Amino acid sequence: MIKVGIIGAGHRGRQTYGTLMKKFGCQISGVCDTDPIKLAVAREEYNLDNEYLFENKEDFFKKLDKEQFCNALIIATPDKDHYETVMKALDYDLDILLEKPICQTKEEAINISKKAAGSKNVLMMCYVLRYAPFYRNLKEILDSGEIGDIMSIVHNENIGYYHFAHSFVRGNWGNEKRSSPLILQKSCHDMDILLYLTGSRPKSINSYGSLSYFKEARQPKGAADRCLDCKFKETCIYSAPKFYGNLPLSGWRLVVTEDKTELGLEKALREGPFGRCVWKCDNDVCDHQAISIDFENDISAVFNLSAFSNEIHRNIKIQGTKGEIIGDDLDGEIEVNLFGSDKKTIYKKVKVNGSHGGGDEELIKAFIAAIKGDKEAVKTGAQESIMSHLMCFASEVSRKENIRVNIKDYIEK
Numbered sequence: 001m002i003k004v005g006i007i008g009a010g011h012r013g014r015q016t017y018g019t020l021m022k023k024f025g026c027q028i029s030g031v032c033d034t035d036p037i038k039l040a041v042a043r044e045e046y047n048l049d050n051e052y053l054f055e056n057k058e059d060f061f062k063k064l065d066k067e068q069f070c071n072a073l074i075i076a077t078p079d080k081d082h083y084e085t086v087m088k089a090l091d092y093d094l095d096i097l098l099e100k101p102i103c104q105t106k107e108e109a110i111n112i113s114k115k116a117a118g119s120k121n122v123l124m125m126c127y128v129l130r131y132a133p134f135y136r137n138l139k140e141i142l143d144s145g146e147i148g149d150i151m152s153i154v155h156n157e158n159i160g161y162y163h164f165a166h167s168f169v170r171g172n173w174g175n176e177k178r179s180s181p182l183i184l185q186k187s188c189h190d191m192d193i194l195l196y197l198t199g200s201r202p203k204s205i206n207s208y209g210s211l212s213y214f215k216e217a218r219q220p221k222g223a224a225d226r227c228l229d230c231k232f233k234e235t236c237i238y239s240a241p242k243f244y245g246n247l248p249l250s251g252w253r254l255v256v257t258e259d260k261t262e263l264g265l266e267k268a269l270r271e272g273p274f275g276r277c278v279w280k281c282d283n284d285v286c287d288h289q290a291i292s293i294d295f296e297n298d299i300s301a302v303f304n305l306s307a308f309s310n311e312i313h314r315n316i317k318i319q320g321t322k323g324e325i326i327g328d329d330l331d332g333e334i335e336v337n338l339f340g341s342d343k344k345t346i347y348k349k350v351k352v353n354g355s356h357g358g359g360d361e362e363l364i365k366a367f368i369a370a371i372k373g374d375k376e377a378v379k380t381g382a383q384e385s386i387m388s389h390l391m392c393f394a395s396e397v398s399r400k401e402n403i404r405v406n407i408k409d410y411i412e413k
């Protein structure tokens with residue numbers, strides 16, 4: 001029996017991974033969260049005795065010193081906590097699933113990779129996209145050689161205006177000091193996907209972008225600082241009562257408050273972060289950013305990250321010497337056009353379960369397979385995941401210092 005501990009029992013740790021681990025026959029045997037409400041929910045959901053509920057990770061690990069109550073661990077705390085927790089967890093006999101971003105600096109990335117290299121256990125990063133059928137299909141087409149050698153890639157991450165407002169303005173990831181730069185928290189996934197598709201490493205990176213829209217200077221005249229008091233609350237596209245009031249009682253609605261009543265929601269919007277005007281928060285992360293990457297195998301890639309889209313999706317164009325590929329993970333379709341022929345192949349969306357295009361579920365299946373001994377199931381181990389983080393750190397150097405960053409020099413320095 002795989003016995004799982006969870007540190008950080010929120011949206012990802014409990015609602016997503018905990019639920020999936022349980023669905024695939026694992027037992028959730030211990031939960032650590034600083035929020036007593038989350039612990040109370042976990043107690044019910046996993047039928048846990050109080051001795052396996054921990055308000056801090058020190059107590060979690062102390063208990064583990066006395067009793068091996070779990071053999072697998074999910075780390076899904078806020079971004080800034082991952083490094084310290086995983087470095088501690090690597091001292092134990094645990095197979096670990098670690099949320100991204102795995103760390104905050106170049107030095108930390110290298111330390112994790114060194115420590116993990118000496119471990120016999122599984123350390124797997126939650127780069128869910130690598131496990132999603134859409135990206136696996138893209139990779140298969142590229143590897144088949146159908147479009148020849150890849151020359152250029154244009155990749156867009158369209159965050160979705162309402163997702164951006166929820167997570168990156170009002171929510172946990174709006175402020176760099178509390179979380180991390182947008183490119184790291186949101187798009188280390190995309191750097192990883194570019195590494196995966198190109199099969200190469202970056203030579204140099206250039207980036208620019210800023211926070212231009214979600215700031216006080218853009219607040220409409222006469223708007224209130226809280227949506228519930230605002231005269232625009234019926235018409236504003238970012239109106240919190242309209243948005244959260246219409247959500248089902250799961251996911252983001254429970255991020256606002258675990259209280260499922262209308263009164264509970266009103267209280268949370270009156271007092272909590274999610275009821276604030278989007279132009280009057282403490283957010284400072286970019287709302288749009290672009291990166292250009294020159295790969296060692298001469299592929300040039302452009303990545304565009306933007307809050308300003310109607311839907312949450314990624315779309316990609318890959319241009320090869322013999323043909324081109326156009327794909328969108330929203331409808332899951334991949335179109336392949338070969339030059340000099342009328343041949344157009346359209347790969348239709350494959351049926352997937354759950355979020356991230358089925359990536360969450362496939363990731364958990366791979367984690368379980370790896371725990372059972374199939375180490376090949378891990379496509380996102382520490383060594384694979386370090387470069388994507390380094391690309392994000394280098395992008396921030398480029399954006400802030402207005403320079404092109406040579407990756408080899410950057411790593412060596």
Ligand SMILES: NC(=O)c1ccc[n+]([C@@H]2O[C@H](COP(=O)([O-])OP(=O)(O)OC[C@H]3O[C@@H](n4cnc5c(N)ncnc54)[C@H](O)[C@@H]3O)[C@@H](O)[C@H]2O)c1
Nearest residue numbers: 008009010011012013032033034035076077078079099126
């Ligand atoms: N892989 C992906 O696609 C993906 C998607 C979304 C979020 N994430 C990442 O997952 C992580 C968790 O995000 P989330 O959406 O679940 O956030 P969340 O706020 O819903 O959950 C985090 C939980 O950690 C708890 N916590 C905070 N500090 C703690 C500490 N020191 N010890 C123990 N518990 C602590 C909080 O109370 C909360 O319950 C973040 O790092 C985020 O960037 C990854």
